Amino acid sequence: xxxxxxxxxDILARLIRAEYEVExxxxxxxxxxxxxxxxxxxxxxxxxxxxxxxxxxxxIRLAFTTQSNLSPGILLSPGASLSxxxxxxxxxxxxxxxxxxxxxxxxxHYVVVEGMR
Numbered sequence: 023x024x025x026x027x028x029x030x031x032d033i034l035a036r037l038i039r040a041e042y043e044v045e046x047x048x049x050x051x052x053x054x055x056x057x058x059x060x061x062x063x064x065x066x067x068x069x070x071x072x073x074x075x076x077x078x079x080x081x082i083r084l085a086f087t088t089q090s091n092l093s094p095g096i097l098l099s100p101g102a103s104l105s106x107x108x109x110x111x112x113x114x115x116x117x118x119x120x121x122x123x124x125x126x127x128x129x130x131h132y133v134v135v136e137g138m139r
Contacts, residue, residue: 045138046070052077055121055128059088062119062130069116071107071135076100078129084121086114092122098130 039045053062055078062084063072076082076098083095084104098104108115121130 044070046135047138049134049136050132052129052131055080055082055123055130057123057125057127059085059092059120059122062121062132063134065116065118066136067116068137069108069134070137071105071115073103073105073133074098075103075131076128077131078123078127080126080128081124082121082128082130083124084119086117086119088120092120095122 035045055062062074063069074084077100079100081100082098083092084098085092085095096104106115121128
């Protein structure tokens, strides 16, 4: 099986480059979410999309500000996910994102697509 190289010479990368005149790359990781508000993403105007999945056992609340301990916020129950993409959610995709776990430390898996230039 051929290794996938984000932003490399594969067909999808060429199509994106031709259509939107941008090269992209991905970042992926798993982050523990504490029971106090924490930064998931800083502001980033190069971010084009992201996917976040709650892979832990605690509910997680997401918000674009830290007011009121992120309540009501966006609720991500265990197993739930959130997808944000530039051409549907506009500037929201580039805003900072905060999270807090309810009832114990939580865990999220994220995948971010960013423009390289």
